[in-house]
Amino acid sequence: MSFCLPEAFAVPKLTVHPEGQLVDGQWFKLVCLVEENLSEASLRYGFYRNGIPLQSPSHHSDYISESACLADSGPSHCKVTGSKVRKCSNQLHLSIRRIPVSKPELIIQPRKKLIEGDAGFLICSVSNGSLPIYYQFYKGSSMKLYWELSNSTKLVYNIEGISRRDKGMYHCSVRNEVTGPLHSEEVEIIVIVPVTDAVLISRTNGTEIQPGDRLVLRCLVREGTEPQFIWCRDNVPLRNGSASSHVTADGGELVVHSFRRDNVGSYHCAAINDGTNGTIFNVNSDYIEFTLRARSFSKEIAASLVPVLLFGGLIESVWFIHRRRDTGNSSTVSQPKRSQASGEGAAAGNLEYAVIGAAHNAGECH
Known part of the structure; x- marks a missing residue:
C-alpha cells in the first residue's frame, strides 16, 4: 500500500x-x-x-x-x-x-412483402435500457423462433430463403435485470409466390360450338399469390362486360353467352401477379381454337316443307278434278248429221278426234 x-x-x-x-x-x-x-x-x-x-x-x-x-x-x-x-x-x-428497458420495435427488412426465395430480416430494437438485454422472436402469439442475451440495443434475426410457410404475424419481446418482458407490436410478413403453369380449361364439350350455345372457359394456375387474369381472342385482349360475354368476379372464368360468328377464334388466358419494386410475373396458357358448327338443314327443310307440299298437293288435286271435269264437257261435241253418202267416213273421222283429244288432256294432267 x-x-x-x-x-x-x-x-x-x-x-x-x-x-x-x-x-x-x-x-x-x-x-x-x-x-x-x-x-x-x-x-x-x-x-x-x-x-x-x-x-x-x-x-x-x-x-x-x-x-x-x-x-x-x-x-x-x-x-x-x-x-x-x-x-x-x-x-x-x-x-x-439500472435503466428499465423500453418497449421494443420490430421491423422487417428489406420490406414487409417478400418474394419466395428472398432473404428477410427481423430487427428488434429498444431506445434505451440497461445491458445486457434478453431478446425473443415469435411467430404468431406464442411460437418461439429465436432468443439471445445481447449487449446491444438491437438484435437481428435472419430468415434465409423465405417460403410461403413464413407468411404470418411476428413480434419480439425484451427484458433486462430491471424490467420485462415487454412485447413489440405485431408486424406481418407477406410472401409473394410467382404465378406458374397457367392452364385453359373448356367447360363446353368440343371446339365446334353450335350457334347460340354457351361457351365457358376457366383459367387455372398451379400456384401464385393473388393472380389476375387477362383473356384474349386471336391475341387481342377481350373487354370485360361486353354484350356477348363477361368475366367472373375473380377474373378466372370467361363466359360467352351466345356463341356466334363474331366469337370464332383462338382463345388463351394470361395470369399475372405483382412482385416487389415494380416487378410483375406472368404466364400464358395454351391456345384453344373454337369454330362455329354448320347447321344440318336437310331435316329442318323437309320438316318445314311438309305443310307447303301438303297444301300444294291439295290445290293440285282440286285443280286436276276441276280440269278433268272441264275437259270432259269439251269433248262432248255435236256430231254432224250423217249423210247417207258419207256415213262411214264421218264416223271414222269423229273417232280419230276423240282419241287425239284424250291423249292431249292426259299430257296436261301429268
Whole structure:
C-alpha cells in the first residue's frame, strides 16, 4: 500500500459531473482537482476504481466515461504525482442506477412483402435500457423462433430463403435485470409466390360450338399469390362486360353467352401477379381454337316443307278434278248429221278426234 505525503502541492479532490444519481448509459466525468501547486511541479493524474487503474497516469486531470455501466459502481479515487511526491484524493462512491428497458420495435427488412426465395430480416430494437438485454422472436402469439442475451440495443434475426410457410404475424419481446418482458407490436410478413403453369380449361364439350350455345372457359394456375387474369381472342385482349360475354368476379372464368360468328377464334388466358419494386410475373396458357358448327338443314327443310307440299298437293288435286271435269264437257261435241253418202267416213273421222283429244288432256294432267 502506497502512502501519499502532504508536501509540494495540495491534496487532490475527486468530483463527478454531473452530480447526483448516475444512470446506466449516461455520460459522466471524474475530475481530480489540485487547488495549490507551490512547487509548480508537472503533475500526473491517475484514476482508480476499487483500487484498479482506469487508465495509465497522464497530464489530464479528468477521466471521461461515454456510457456509464454497472461496472462503474463502487469507490473511486485519484492519485497525483509530482516531484517524486504522490498524493491521494478522497474516495467517491459511484452508484449507477439500472435503466428499465423500453418497449421494443420490430421491423422487417428489406420490406414487409417478400418474394419466395428472398432473404428477410427481423430487427428488434429498444431506445434505451440497461445491458445486457434478453431478446425473443415469435411467430404468431406464442411460437418461439429465436432468443439471445445481447449487449446491444438491437438484435437481428435472419430468415434465409423465405417460403410461403413464413407468411404470418411476428413480434419480439425484451427484458433486462430491471424490467420485462415487454412485447413489440405485431408486424406481418407477406410472401409473394410467382404465378406458374397457367392452364385453359373448356367447360363446353368440343371446339365446334353450335350457334347460340354457351361457351365457358376457366383459367387455372398451379400456384401464385393473388393472380389476375387477362383473356384474349386471336391475341387481342377481350373487354370485360361486353354484350356477348363477361368475366367472373375473380377474373378466372370467361363466359360467352351466345356463341356466334363474331366469337370464332383462338382463345388463351394470361395470369399475372405483382412482385416487389415494380416487378410483375406472368404466364400464358395454351391456345384453344373454337369454330362455329354448320347447321344440318336437310331435316329442318323437309320438316318445314311438309305443310307447303301438303297444301300444294291439295290445290293440285282440286285443280286436276276441276280440269278433268272441264275437259270432259269439251269433248262432248255435236256430231254432224250423217249423210247417207258419207256415213262411214264421218264416223271414222269423229273417232280419230276423240282419241287425239284424250291423249292431249292426259299430257296436261301429268
